[in-house]
Amino acid sequence: MLREVTATRYITPLREGGxxxxxxxxxxxGTYVLKFRGAGQGRKTLVAEVLCGELARRLGLRVPPLVTIELDPVLGLGEPDREVQELLRSSGGANLGMGFLSGALGFDPLAFSVDPREAGRIVxxxxxxxxxxxxxxxxxLLMHRGDLWLxxxxxxxxxxxxxxxxxxxxxxxxxxxEHALARFAPDVASxxxxxxxxVTEDLLAEVTAEIPDAWLVDEPGFDTPDDLRRAYAxxxxxxxxxxxxxxxxxxxxK
Structure with missing residues (x-):
């Protein structure tokens, strides 16, 4: 399972994300980008973040560290934005946190170059x-200290x-x-x-085990969280x- 931490202070909303x-x-x-379980996309978004992020990490790609963040809705009492208040109220319990890469820049395919081998791995x-x-x-994608992060x-x-x-x-x-790295001749074959x-059964079992049970329960057609984990794999x-x-x-x- 992902490492668990508890939110102690809500700093600010990040308007870049939908x-x-x-x-x-x-x-x-630590400082984290928190993704709310109460957001419109629901818990399946958090499941996808964990599964894909941890799979990418095990394949050697750079992904900020992921944690589950226990959130007390009381942290939003002083937040003036009503939309943020509602997110905080509806997201008590386990949410997803992504390590904040201070000083990172958003990747611009016209401003940065990417090696075809790295581009191929990401594509x-x-x-x-x-x-x-x-x-x-x-x-x-983010550029952080000269490296590309997903x-x-x-x-x-x-x-x-x-x-x-x-x-x-x-x-x-x-x-x-229209992939961000399509212009860099990605070496997909390599x-x-x-x-x-x-990408083996064992690796996927290890990755899906990182997903909290609370995000997998009560899925129609599946009796247990482990049944759903196998369906993802x-x-x-x-x-x-x-x-x-x-x-x-x-x-x-070529």
């Missing part, structure tokens, strides 16, 4: 989890919004034409050769072996 995340301090003295990973939110319009994986694995059609949805191609063998395991053949819209490095 779900209105907030910046908080916690009892471990391959995004294809694996079907990330539809890494476009040049909204890269969800953030915001809530808009991935669209099949978990319709489990009966999950296998069909997960078999579809991935259009990378990425697939390196990363695909790493199954399409990813199948997709990992072939997804490089289903990426369209880019010209790979």
């Amino acid at each position: 779900s209105l995340p907030g910046l908080v301090e916690a009892d471990d003295l 391959w990973f995004d294809a694996l989890v079907n990330n539809v939110d890494r476009s040049w319009r909204n890269p969800n 953030i915001d994986h809530g808009a991935t694995m669209i099949w978990h919004h319709n489990w009966p059609g999950a296998d069909t949805s997960a078999a579809r191609a991935y259009d990378a034409a 990425a697939a050769a390196t990363l695909s063998p790493l 199954r399409p990813l395991l199948a997709r990992a072996a072939v997804v490089h053949q289903r990426i369209t819209g880019i010209e790979e490095a």
